[in-house]
Amino acid sequence: MATISKGLFGSSLARKYWMAASGLFLCTFLVGHLLGNLQLFVTGEEGRQAFNAYGLFMTTFPLVKILSYVTYLAVLLHTVDGLMLARQNRAARPIKYAYEKQSANASWASRKMALLGTLTLFFIVIHMRSFWYEMHFGYVPTYKVDGVEYKDLWTITVTAFENWWYTAFYVVALLGLAFHLSHGVQSAFQTLGVNHPRYTPIIKKAMGAFAWAVPAGFIAVAVFLFVVQPGQSI
Amino acid sequence: MDLTLKIWRQAGPEAKGEMKTYPISGVEDDMSFLEMLDFLNEELIENGVEPVVFDHDCREGICGMCSLFINGEAHGPGRKVTTCQLHMREFSSGDTIYIEPFRAKAFPVIKDLMVDRTSFDRIQRAGGYISVNTSGNTIDANSIPVRKNDADRAFDAATCIGCGACVATCKNSSAMLFVSAKVSQFSLLPQGQPEARDRVLSMVNQMDLEGFGNCTNTGACEVECPKGISLENIARMNRDYLFASLSSNK
Numbered sequence: 001m002a003t004i005s006k007g008l009f010g011s012s013l014a015r016k017y018w019m020a021a022s023g024l025f026l027c028t029f030l031v032g033h034l035l036g037n038l039q040l041f042v043t044g045e046e047g048r049q050a051f052n053a054y055g056l057f058m059t060t061f062p063l064v065k066i067l068s069y070v071t072y073l074a075v076l077l078h079t080v081d082g083l084m085l086a087r088q089n090r091a092a093r094p095i096k097y098a099y100e101k102q103s104a105n106a107s108w109a110s111r112k113m114a115l116l117g118t119l120t121l122f123f124i125v126i127h128m129r130s131f132w133y134e135m136h137f138g139y140v141p142t143y144k145v146d147g148v149e150y151k152d153l154w155t156i157t158v159t160a161f162e163n164w165w166y167t168a169f170y171v172v173a174l175l176g177l178a179f180h181l182s183h184g185v186q187s188a189f190q191t192l193g194v195n196h197p198r199y200t201p202i203i204k205k206a207m208g209a210f211a212w213a214v215p216a217g218f219i220a221v222a223v224f225l226f227v228v229q230p231g232q233s234i
Numbered sequence: 235m236d237l238t239l240k241i242w243r244q245a246g247p248e249a250k251g252e253m254k255t256y257p258i259s260g261v262e263d264d265m266s267f268l269e270m271l272d273f274l275n276e277e278l279i280e281n282g283v284e285p286v287v288f289d290h291d292c293r294e295g296i297c298g299m300c301s302l303f304i305n306g307e308a309h310g311p312g313r314k315v316t317t318c319q320l321h322m323r324e325f326s327s328g329d330t331i332y333i334e335p336f337r338a339k340a341f342p343v344i345k346d347l348m349v350d351r352t353s354f355d356r357i358q359r360a361g362g363y364i365s366v367n368t369s370g371n372t373i374d375a376n377s378i379p380v381r382k383n384d385a386d387r388a389f390d391a392a393t394c395i396g397c398g399a400c401v402a403t404c405k406n407s408s409a410m411l412f413v414s415a416k417v418s419q420f421s422l423l424p425q426g427q428p429e430a431r432d433r434v435l436s437m438v439n440q441m442d443l444e445g446f447g448n449c450t451n452t453g454a455c456e457v458e459c460p461k462g463i464s465l466e467n468i469a470r471m472n473r474d475y476l477f478a479s480l481s482s483n484k
Contacts, residue, residue, distance in 0.1 A: 001361050001432045004439040005482035012448045013438055013475045085448050089406035092339050092447030098240070098253050099332035101306025102405060105457035111405055113450060187451040193473025195466050 015085055020188035022078040027185060027210070029071050034217045040157065041221065043230035049145065051154040059135065079121055086114045109183040116180035123173035130160055155234070161225035162232075170222045174215040181211035235261040235322060238330040239274065241286055244343050247350075251343065253332075263323040267310060268293060268300060270322055271333075287346040293318040295460065298395030301402070302347055303334040308399035308458045316397060316460045336402035340409070340444040353444040354396050354412060360440035361433035362416040364425050375425075384422045391418035393461045400455035400463075406447030411455040413441050414471035415463045421474055431478040438475055 008014045036058070039051050058064050102111055109116065131153065134140055140151040161167050186207040189195070194203070236259040244251030258277070261270050268290050275285035291299035300317040304310035310320045325331065335343050340353040366373070380388075392415070400411035417434050420426025426433070449468060456465045 001365070001429050001436055005435050005479055006439070007479055007482075011438055011475075011479075012442050012446075013472060014479065016448060016472075017476060089408075089447040089450075092407035092445060093337050094339055095251075095337055097303060097306065097334055097337055098242070099306045099334070102454065104307055104311075105403060105454040106405070106452035110450060110452035183451075190451045190465065190469050191449070191472055193469050193476055195469030197466075 012088070015081055016191045018077060019081050019085065020191040022074040022081070023184055024188050025074050026071070026078065027181070027214075029067075029074075030214050034214055037218060037221045040154075040225060043228060043233070045234065047230065048152070048154040048234060049150075051157075052150040052152060055135065055153040056148075056150055075121075075124065079117075082114065082117050107183060109179040110187070113180065113183060116176050119173065119176040120180055123169075123176070126169070127173075130166075131157065155231060158225050158229070158231035161222055162229050164226065167222050167226040171219050174218050174222075178212050178215040181214070182208060185211055235259075235263065235325070235327040237261055237270075237325065237327070239333060240330060241333045241347070242335055242343075243286070243346055244335075246345055247342055251346075253334075261322055263321070265322045266293065266318055267302070267304070267320040267322065268318050287344075287348045289348050290318060295319040296395060298397040301336045301349065301351075301397060301399070303332075303336055303402055305332050308336065308402040309397075309460055313457070314460055314462050316395075316399075319460075336398050338398075338401050338407035338446065340407065340446050341398060341401060349398075351396070351398050353446075354398065354409070356444065357409070357413055357437050357440045358396075358416060361429070361436040362420075364420060364429060366425075378424050380423060387466075388419050388422040391415040391422070391463065391467055394419075394459075394463050395461060397460060399458050399460060401446065403454045403458040404447065404449075405452065405454070406450060408449045408455075409441050409444070409446040410449040410468050410471070411459060411463055411465070413437055414467035417471045417474060418467040421470065430474065431482060434471060434474045434478050435482060438471070 006014065008017065036054055039047065039054060041047075042050060058068075134156055135151060135153055140153060140156060142149050142151050144150070161170070186204045189200075189203050189207070194200075236257070239256045239258055240253050241256060242251055243254045256274060256278075258270075258274050261273065265273065268288070271286060271288055278285050289299045289301055291297045293300070295316045295318060298316075300309075302309065302317045304317065304320070309315060309317045311324055312320050333347065335341075335347045335349045336351075338349075341349040341351055344350050394412060394415035396412060398412070401407050401409050404410075417437055420433060421430050451465070451468075453465060456463065
């Protein structure tokens, strides 16, 4: 039997490993991002100062900077790899069925991963333009406390969510992400070979809860900002 | 029972095919799906129409020859049955039934509903075997102790009849369930160990060469598999392939 090893590149399985690994890494990013966002529940001057100090830390602390570059790479890898997989999958069935009943044997989210991923990517671009780009390259008002200069990202953020359509877009995008995660996270374990009669039911339940809890947290912050409008009282 | 059949007709591998409509009456509940097609073909022959070509052999659900994508599902609406074991009592008079060949780039249509599944044979030839000396000093299979649980799971994997329903039903035309069953039936047993790493690498390589799609873990294959092959096999193959890729020195 001839050994044909392509290592961890090139084969269909390897592509899926990268998809799973980058996806799981991005899930840890989501948790970190959400924990940061929860500070927005604190309103007033105290909340503004805490959030902006956090923003300064996140854009200057070396370890966080390294992690942020790994995150950009993971998004890029997950996107390019996903596109390549979707292209191959399309090519694998040149003539479509006249009548297909996919709902009979697979969940909606599992069949729409590419669509949900594209929606999420579209959201990321808009989202990064709104905040990341402004923070790094745009104009953000600054102020000084005890000689330290802070960028007022807090005001940019709370002002963005005073807008009803921006908030609505955010909520829809995060619901899309929830569906994407509801299949993707537990699926990543299967792709990396983790399947056991005792543990898989627990993984599926826990990752299902994760998939909805994390986007729910982001949505809660967004809706809170829209309803309370803390920027008006500063 | 009166039915309207919509059947894929294609004169040959290169010909352009299309769905054609055939009304049929006098179908009985107790007919198997293939008997219903035999019944249709007798009528077509009497009327001077080219009969519908479809694959079949044992008609007992064990050979893996029958296929057909019926009303949007591989082997039709039943669970854990092949098309030959599907009976017309599952349908009602007046129903319209769509009958299509298993669709995949790696399963090209030969004629009408018959597809070429030799891509599966080539995957098997790439590593779906164990090398055993049979020239005079054959070793008794039972001389090596095997844990009962492992033997059972290897047997479960080996019940795959290679029909291709997993490929047909997968939105990506992925052959992962078939290949993983054929890898697992050996990787779970001591006899399969010496060639385990080469086997999984070679069979996956051949699977990719044949042009099957990738696995999205939708689980549709497991639902439609007439033999109930488990997704655990796919995870095992993912695991085996990962370790083999990392440890291969070639």
